[in-house]
Amino acid sequence: MTPEPVLVLVPGASGAPQDGSAPFHIAEEGAPQLLVTDLAVTRGDGVFETIGVFDGAPVNVGPHLARLNRSAGLVDLPELDLDTLSAAVDAAIDAHDPVPELTVRVIVTRGIEGTGTPTAWVHARVAADWSRYREGMKVVTLDRGLASTVVDTSPWLLPGAKTLSYAVNMAATREAVRRGAEDVLFVSTDGYALEGPTSTLLVRHGDVFTTTPVSAGVLPGTSVATIFAALEKEGLSTREELLRPAQVVESDGAWLLSSSRLAAPLTHLDEQPIPVDAQLSRRFVDLLSGRA
Amino acid sequence: MTPEPVLVLVPGASGAPQDGSAPFHIAEEGAPQLLVTDLAVTRGDGVFETIGVFDGAPVNVGPHLARLNRSAGLVDLPELDLDTLSAAVDAAIDAHDPVPELTVRVIVTRGIEGTGTPTAWVHARVAADWSRYREGMKVVTLDRGLASTVVDTSPWLLPGAKTLSYAVNMAATREAVRRGAEDVLFVSTDGYALEGPTSTLLVRHGDVFTTTPVSAGVLPGTSVATIFAALEKEGLSTREELLRPAQVVESDGAWLLSSSRLAAPLTHLDEQPIPVDAQLSRRFVDLLSGRA
Numbered sequence: 001m002t003p004e005p006v007l008v009l010v011p012g013a014s015g016a017p018q019d020g021s022a023p024f025h026i027a028e029e030g031a032p033q034l035l036v037t038d039l040a041v042t043r044g045d046g047v048f049e050t051i052g053v054f055d056g057a058p059v060n061v062g063p064h065l066a067r068l069n070r071s072a073g074l075v076d077l078p079e080l081d082l083d084t085l086s087a088a089v090d091a092a093i094d095a096h097d098p099v100p101e102l103t104v105r106v107i108v109t110r111g112i113e114g115t116g117t118p119t120a121w122v123h124a125r126v127a128a129d130w131s132r133y134r135e136g137m138k139v140v141t142l143d144r145g146l147a148s149t150v151v152d153t154s155p156w157l158l159p160g161a162k163t164l165s166y167a168v169n170m171a172a173t174r175e176a177v178r179r180g181a182e183d184v185l186f187v188s189t190d191g192y193a194l195e196g197p198t199s200t201l202l203v204r205h206g207d208v209f210t211t212t213p214v215s216a217g218v219l220p221g222t223s224v225a226t227i228f229a230a231l232e233k234e235g236l237s238t239r240e241e242l243l244r245p246a247q248v249v250e251s252d253g254a255w256l257l258s259s260s261r262l263a264a265p266l267t268h269l270d271e272q273p274i275p276v277d278a279q280l281s282r283r284f285v286d287l288l289s290g291r292a
Numbered sequence: 293m294t295p296e297p298v299l300v301l302v303p304g305a306s307g308a309p310q311d312g313s314a315p316f317h318i319a320e321e322g323a324p325q326l327l328v329t330d331l332a333v334t335r336g337d338g339v340f341e342t343i344g345v346f347d348g349a350p351v352n353v354g355p356h357l358a359r360l361n362r363s364a365g366l367v368d369l370p371e372l373d374l375d376t377l378s379a380a381v382d383a384a385i386d387a388h389d390p391v392p393e394l395t396v397r398v399i400v401t402r403g404i405e406g407t408g409t410p411t412a413w414v415h416a417r418v419a420a421d422w423s424r425y426r427e428g429m430k431v432v433t434l435d436r437g438l439a440s441t442v443v444d445t446s447p448w449l450l451p452g453a454k455t456l457s458y459a460v461n462m463a464a465t466r467e468a469v470r471r472g473a474e475d476v477l478f479v480s481t482d483g484y485a486l487e488g489p490t491s492t493l494l495v496r497h498g499d500v501f502t503t504t505p506v507s508a509g510v511l512p513g514t515s516v517a518t519i520f521a522a523l524e525k526e527g528l529s530t531r532e533e534l535l536r537p538a539q540v541v542e543s544d545g546a547w548l549l550s551s552s553r554l555a556a557p558l559t560h561l562d563e564q565p566i567p568v569d570a571q572l573s574r575r576f577v578d579l580l581s582g583r584a
Binding site: 005007029030031032033034036037038041042043044045046048075076105109121123142143144145146147153154155156157158161164166167168169171172174175189 | 338456
């Protein structure tokens, strides 16, 4: 039997609760906890992070919560209390049955309409089985409808904010499946490879590893930061640079990185083959799971 | 005291509930009703409509529910049972204390992760006080980041679907307030006026009334359909045609139409004045509230 998920509600996510109650507490996971008037529900108005936990150890909690706070700032949510959120993440992991891979989601919403107080919670559950994707996956490029200059020109389009408004990301993934692929590489209107709907692009050309610059409106990837730090220690070159899809195809390897699925190598981009280095992919998976 | 909102849960929104329970029932509004694993919450993955109710009479229920079903189709949700949803809307209105203006929201989500069964509800509450906006409002243009050809080129960006992923719409409205305005007119990357974040554009040039064609990726407006029908009866011309913001400024009147706020005339677009015809605006408000 799959162990039960754990839910921790965090009324103290942006400061001590007004009513003097505890900043977080474990709640009944299978019971309804949200009002239909929460702006997360009615407007997809909130921010989130997904943290991977491997053999009980969470990876990159600090960078994930820092990025959550960054996203909150981008959508004009109050500054977050990261110590409280970090303690809530620990409490969720502690309360969960030990499993090899756990997925912990941290969510902060704009709260119930009219209150101005964010709603926040941490949800821990057994990770999906991503092993197939870690072997390799077919990816298609899809236009994201935004130029690579969107951060400067149109910040209200929320480039680089990890919000709960992911309907387009989900629709893009369904489109990929319709095209016989497993995932998407979003492309800017000016023709640059950006990121996946829930992942960061990493491309290898010889000894040079490239990811998309945050200035192009992508999320600052926590996983790529971990891999870059390891590669740099070995004297390899890492770059933030815009690539064309053709440069991804002509690479020595390309991956979509994320905190639960870890490193998923691309076998094909728009049906054009890309070399897969199984050994390097496994090394990335070990690095990103903290098992290296 | 403001009358209490009414909540009707609709387990039969896409067909009779498997467990043989009623297709809809009134639930406790102030109590949590949603799981944190509902895809509305985690992904903004669902569709909605807002119906105005004036002196107890809902306006355009049929067109709103038809558009809800259209949105559901655009995001690959199951076909909706519009009779059940319509009966649930009636039940919510009947259960609410009589008030001059009621706002009824109908929401259908992709449901709890892994179940494949939509979650749906109808929520009725006293309308916000929109009277100030019906007098006139300052509007700014903001780039929406999508070309007017997006429906053909990139349907996965969900143009014209009224989804719960409205974080960008909300951020755009905050940007308008920062600029000293009250609302936004979204503009396509190729320079055409589109729609507001929660409203449809109507522009008058003499005896010709123009709205944005649905082919440009905007929502098919229920309010503009009502107004067009009335204008056509009087022999006036109505058109679906793309306009430049400059053509909106040079008009004899422009409005942003929606089901709760009704007809809000633009006094300014990007600080350039637009004539306001108070009498015609009042007539549109009467038409859209069914009080004409």
